[in-house]
Amino acid sequence: MQDVYQIDKSRMRQSFHRAAKHYDAAAILQRQVREEMLSRLDVVKLEPGVILDAGCGTGHGLSALLKRFKKAQGIALDIAEGMLSRSKALFPWYRFWQASPRFVCADIEAMPIATASVDMVWSNLAVQWCNDMDAVLREFRRVLKPEGLLMFATLGPDTLKELRAASGNDHTHVSRFIDMHDIGDALTRAGFSAPVLDVMHYTLTYDTVESVMRDLKAIGAHNATVGRAKGLSGKRFLQNLRQGYEVFRRDGKLPATYEVVFVHAWTGSQPYTAPGISPVQFVPRKDKQR
Structure with a gap:
């Protein structure tokens, strides 16, 4: 049976492609999370040679x-x-004193990046658009070098x-987001060491439900789950949505809550090994003395 919360990557890609032109004007949460992530780097000792921004959006993080x-x-x-295109x-100005970044169009779940070629992986609110954490x-573990840093933020439940x-419950209207503790377990399975995770809640406020939906559309965050309603939503759905959302109105505003999970972890000193493969060490034989 197909998972109704699986992300339709083709639809998701098209949504973000179309949203790119107006993305920055509506990406309030993304800016706030980016600044929080940058502030956390103040206590990290790292001089990376290569930085990968996975899910770079319009490029401001990189x-x-x-x-x-x-x-x-x-x-x-x-x-x-x-x-x-917006990132480029x-x-x-980097051409004058720093090499211009390389631009790669690819899915985070299967990146055409060489193994052990990156010192730092950074990802701001992109991982939640993947199907398999x-x-x-x-x-991420594959492309990182030993002693490499992974730093990302994603959305929680x-x-x-x-x-x-x-x-309502007739279709999937909002994506499924992964709990912080499950992310921690997945980091351990992937071979990361010393993972640190914590959660912050952000609340954006709006006058109307339509404003909420417009902002989501402007950043490309359409419902891309396979269990979404197909076709246009009718007047009855929008009327029910307005009515259902009104119970949350406080001080004249409608809230939109975002649970943001912040993560950083290290690869440790051991080189990457593919799943199911154990490195074999050969110890030189010492000849017996005659």
Whole structure:
């Protein structure tokens, strides 16, 4: 039986491609989370040679990282061509004193990046658009060098809880988001050491339900689950959505809650080994003395 919460990657890619032009104007949460992630780097001792921004969006995260780590080479990876096109516009000035980033259009779950070629993987609110957390973390672990840093933020189960409750149960209207503790377990399975995870809640406020939906559309966050309602939503659905959402109104505003899980972890000193493969050590034989 097919998982109704599985992400339709083709639909998701098209949504973000179309949203790229107006993305920055609506990406309020993404900016706030980016600044929080950057502030957490203040206590991290790292001088990365290569930084991969996995799910780079319009490129502002990688731009900030390359300004901080001036000797680093950047890789901007995103599944949507439109997002990469917007990213490229941020970087012409790098040509004068720093190598321009490489731009890669690919899925985080299967990245065309060489094994053990990256010192730091950064990902701001992109992992939640993947179907298999274990596959994502295995890919992050694969591309990272020994003593490499993984730093990402993703959405937790409380995200858009108001919209989920107001939408009813006839179809999947909001994606399924993974609990912090399950992410921690997946990090361990992928071979990361010393993972640190914590949660922050952000609340954006709106005047109407339509404003909530417009903002989600503007950042490309359409419902891309296979269990979504097919076709256009009718007037009855929108009327029921307005009515259901009104119970959450406080001080004249409608809230949209986002649970953000912040993660950082290290690869440790051991080189990457593919799942199911155990390294074999050969110890030189000592000849017996005659």
